[in-house]
Amino acid sequence: MSANSGIRIRYELQREDFALDVDLKLPMRGITGVYGPSGSGKTSLLRCVAGLEKPTSGQLIVAGDVWQDSSAGTWRAVHERDVGYVFQEPRLFGHLDVRGNIEFGLRRREHERAPDIQHIVSLLGLERLLERRTDELSGGEAQRIAIARALLCAPRFVLMDEPLASLDQARKDEILPFLDRLHAEAEVPIIYVSHNIDEVGRLCDYLVVMDHGCVVADGDLQSVLVRMDVPSLAGTQAGSVIEGQAQAYDETDDLTRLRFSGGDLWVPGQADRNGETLRLRIRASDVSLCRVMPEQSTILNIIPATVEALQADHGPSMLVRLVLGIDRIVARVTRRSVRELEIKVGDEVYAQIKSVAVRP
């Protein structure tokens, strides 16, 4: 990132029972995830960036443009910051219909980056909903409309504060594909706050991890996920993301062969995606290790790997970081196994990957 691009954030916020202290530089493209447990300050950070809250002291510089600087007394008001904001609840305007809602921001901003209404409407599948009133919508539909509304106000970037948190699993599954498409086709960078590691793993390119008001890790998604020193990335949340290219689809078994730097993987489905780069999310608990290549196992993906790091985890578990080619994945095994198999850093082992989630 050059000095003038990106979002430079430096905030200190003191409240009775909470303190925020961050110093970040975020990319101005793709989706940046902000992940952490509740109360870690993610929402406060987002609200400060939007101008909805004022930090005790801080600086916010967006692509060289100073939006706030407490030392110089600069403060750009909320409505003058070119951000779109998607809240946890849709917060649609009850007195306007859907079209009125999504066009609300359109009328109010200068359009150097005039967004294409049609494009966004079809991106989020809202064609049939435009004439509806806001009380005639399901939770998922309302949230999609909120997202369209935020995108259509021609923002420099969009802030999303746990947009799926208030939805049940079925609604979430409904919206996630739209978010996937956003990632692929929206030209606007998104900062996506979530406490759900699967969402973050599926959607983000850059990841910031927060805990107790501080940033404990930030960097590109794949490298941050395999860090062993971040408590919120350990335990059942542990996992990794790798990317590979789909090579061939086997119709008989409904499997696709995917090539990545460490070898080939078989993943379910994905017909008609040959040649595409697919993102895979691998849960650490779905990865086990063996010293000797097993015979006659039901696990299809057994890949040679080198042990790079070991870290004690909750209870009887242990995290093992493995290098496969130039990619890294994390495995979660028992302390006992590590001891009995005498697994040490540098050992050559086999990673058995039981299941893989492929981003659609």
Added chain:
Amino acid sequence: MLRGRLLLFLLLLAEAGNTESLTVAAASNFARPAHELAERFEKASGHDVRITTASTGKLYAQIENGAPFDILLAADKERPLLLEKSGLGVAGTRFTYAVGSLVLWSRDPALANSDCKLHLEELGKKRLAIANPTTAPYGAAAVQFLQADGAWEAVQPRLVFGENIAQTLHFVVSGNASLGLIASAQAKDARLPESTCHWPVPASMHQALEQQAILLQRASDNEVAAEFLGYLRGADAREVITANGYEIHH
């Protein structure tokens, strides 16, 4: 101990029976002299007198609805007459206890040391306060005077109407009305601030402001009430009445 107390209680009860108290309803404008008269009567006779004051109209309405008054001291003739006719007032007990008069009065510094009456012709943007002619006899008299004087046409657009003679006075005292036609009895009140000009209205220019009293039906057997009415006609009472700015005609 208990027997002593019982005895005391019975004595007091007897006392109360002997000393009948009297409730007199008096028109607001007569409030001051009414209280004075009540005090003097109490001292002389040993009987309790309670005074209630309100506008004559209100008192009349209350009496019609069974208010527990023994005597009415009205500000006009009409109401006592009506009570007599309806039987609520005892026939033969009605008489004029005082006669009121009007005075043109001002506290406006601009009118100091000038002829009050002349200003009636040249009110300009200033206001003249009179009591409401439909509800207050002093207001009706004020209108009669203005018409007799020929100033009515000029003055009419500048009139403000006080609900009663007291509010009329208040309008003038507070400076909201430059001039007012108020009761002489009011003008004589020592608590009133100094006027800048005043002019007594000749009695010939309006109907007599006869204030009449009447004994009310519920007190027809009340000796104390009869006594009070008698006292009201006496020299002592007349002294008090005239001192307060009223006249007595025989």
Added chain:
Amino acid sequence: MSTDNLFGPLWLSVQLAGITTVVLMIVATPIAWWLAQSASRWKPVVQATVALPIVLPPTVMGFYLLIVLGPSGAIGHWWVELTGSALTFSFAGLVIASCIYSLPFAVQPLAAAFESFGKANLEAAWTLGASRIDAFFSVALPLSVRGYLSAIVLSFAHTLGEFGVVLMVGGNIPGETRVISIAIYDQVESLNYAAAHRLSALLLVVAFIALFGMFFINRRWRQR
């Protein structure tokens, strides 16, 4: 009783109530908005002050208004300088008195309406590029229509029935300050009960129609 005496005071009352209501909607809006948005420690002070006219008897307010609006009073003398005539005993004076007297009936429903939708919608509007004033007119106002309806009904009705304050500062001038409530009182005082009945019936009918009309519109609006 001439129709002038019948419809004159009624028309005066309706005018007074109407103009007062319009003025109050304009004046009460910023006060109610501030009350709904503010967390300042002055808030209870403002709330109590606004609510005073509910508690104070009209005679007390009338008494002080006569002083303040009189030619030597704080507001009164400024008015005389501006227009050359006195504020007391004038229709304008009654409007001012009525606005003070009915203020809480305008402010309280509005403040409640503004508070009911909280900051959520406003924050969304701000992030979409609406300035605070823009957000007020394009989001807060439309969402508070019911609050405004309530405020209008209450202010109008309260002023229509106003008596005590007008009695103190009106001066009972026909065509200017003799509103219908005073006219009825006068007729009762002068024992013209028939006329009092007529005036009262008229007021009842007009008031009922006005209130019914407003509630009816409210219901239609809700069904939309």
